[in-house]
Amino acid sequence: LSVREGKSPLSYPSGRFLSLLQEVYNQQFSLESLKSLLLDPSIPFSERDLLHRFLSRSVEKSIVRGSYEKRDQYTEMLGNRELVTWYKLLKQSISSLVTASGIEELRRKLNHFQDTYFVAEQWHGSADEEVYSFCLDTMQQVKSAMESCDLDSYPNIFSLLLSYLETRTYVKQEREQGVAVYAWPQVAPLITDHLFIIALDQQSSVCLDAPLSFLPEYVEESLCKGIDTTLANLQAASLGPASVHLSCHRRSYEGEALPPAYFLEHDALKDEKVELDLDPYYQELLLHAGKPVRSVQATRSQKQWFASARATSLTLRSDDTTRHPVQPALVGRLYKQEDGAQFLSLSPTKLDLFLRCPYAFQCRHLFGIEDRSYDVSVLDHRQIGNLLHEVYQRFFSEIGFFDPEKRDEYERRLLFHFDQCLVDYYAQSGPTPSIRSYLVATFREQVVAILAEEGRLFAKTRSVAFEQVLTLKEDGLELYGRIDRIISLGPEEDKRFAVIDYKKSTVKTKKVTDELSSYQLPLYRYLVERVMEGRTANASYYSIAEGKYYSLWEHEDDEKALFCDEALAERLHQIKEAVALGRLMATPSKKSCEGCAYRSLCRRRFATA
Known part of the structure; x- marks a missing residue:
């Protein structure tokens, strides 16, 4: 089948570019509208690295929108002179384009925008070159219409142009192979040897032409009144020497439907019995419900598709690292080379990610796949x-x-x-x-x-370090941690410390259990002991939302602290051995997969409910 259906030029990338410019201006340069424009891969922007840095910085600073004024959230909060200068020029260029009052002025502004922000080829040689030419021809038609009305300018002519383009239809010019399929009512006047028009119920057959629908709302309503061309299209489809078949279902999967009133009035309906037993979809529903089904044979093409799928997408692959170990040559990328030695770098975040699922660890740290988001939530x-x-x-x-x-x-x-x-x-x-x-x-x-x-816990003590970075290299591992706050619990020479980690909301790990859910504070204790040559007598999370400390232990020789030491040592050995063997396979479960950023890659569990 070859679907030959025209669409609004604004539905194609080169036309969508024009509507996105208007959207950015209408939304006062909101970050969401700028993302839609700047991240569209089909728009030939140059300096994409600069665009990504601008958007990343905006997300980082929780910028929501700009304004029509010179100073706005971007200029005040970006904190980068290069990005602020680039944004100001972009804002000025879009504003002058959207607010142009004449077609020639609009064309100049549009050319300037493309010369400034597009690659040299722009749309040339792409599939959207013809669509863009269609839009430019429409601009010339609007100009000619304005001249006919003795108009040199029109307020916000760009917005009027987009409204007019929305009502127009662009059909690709290349001829495609296959059985031609047209939408209703474009198919009505076609003359061919055989013409089949299906799903032509009353609601689908209605045709209303509104040739002046793009005009503003304040234009007199009688001048924009639509014309009902349903009867004309039905009569056109029924005429001609071709073999014409018009049909509709009175029942569908969406509910009941009525045939067009034209055929009821002319007594031109002919009921045909529908053999649901021959409908594979209906048989599939019966099979799913556990009811007996009639033997329905797959077509030749269906058999070919299934055979192809069995040989490709349905075949388990030997290089599927969700089920098989990673090749040794790739595993080496996880190690840092330094002075002829190699180290596996581990931090609390890496430890907890490996604990959750080794495959997620593999995606993030072996292949460098980041869960990067350009979404700005209401609250960052x-x-x-x-x-x-x-x-x-x-x-x-x-x-x-x-x-x-x-x-x-x-x-x-x-x-x-x-x-x-x-x-x-x-x-x-x-x-x-x-x-x-x-x-x-x-x-x-x-x-x-x-x-x-x-x-209650730390009276007469002194905080000695903040955001303290500790790094230790030993036994083929490079252990890394950033401690929010370190408190000295006595004289400096005693080297007795408390390590604190702040949590804005609630604390998940409130006490030591048989199975640790996080190795963050145990790793901090180990780093303090090995790097600072001190003793961690207290390790606590502080929940800002609850206003409460949760201490995992309150003395350096506490049984809970010693248990955490043993659990950490065992976990480090397991990770070191697993990485060396490339055993980074997925461990699908509801707990592991819920909210995982890599489920679309893993595809081991499609539902977590």
């Missing part, structure tokens, strides 16, 4: 987490020793640092007034709850 929780971390870092580095008697003073300083960090992260009014009000109402009072917990 990572950005909020960074802000709260910064508040605590500034506060604890300022006060030195923690004195519970100074709680009132500490509360004022914490609130001061919160307000200051809010300005540093979101400027004076960002990200939006409503979100800013939410941040203040939710987190400004939450940050001070740590004072009571600090007095």
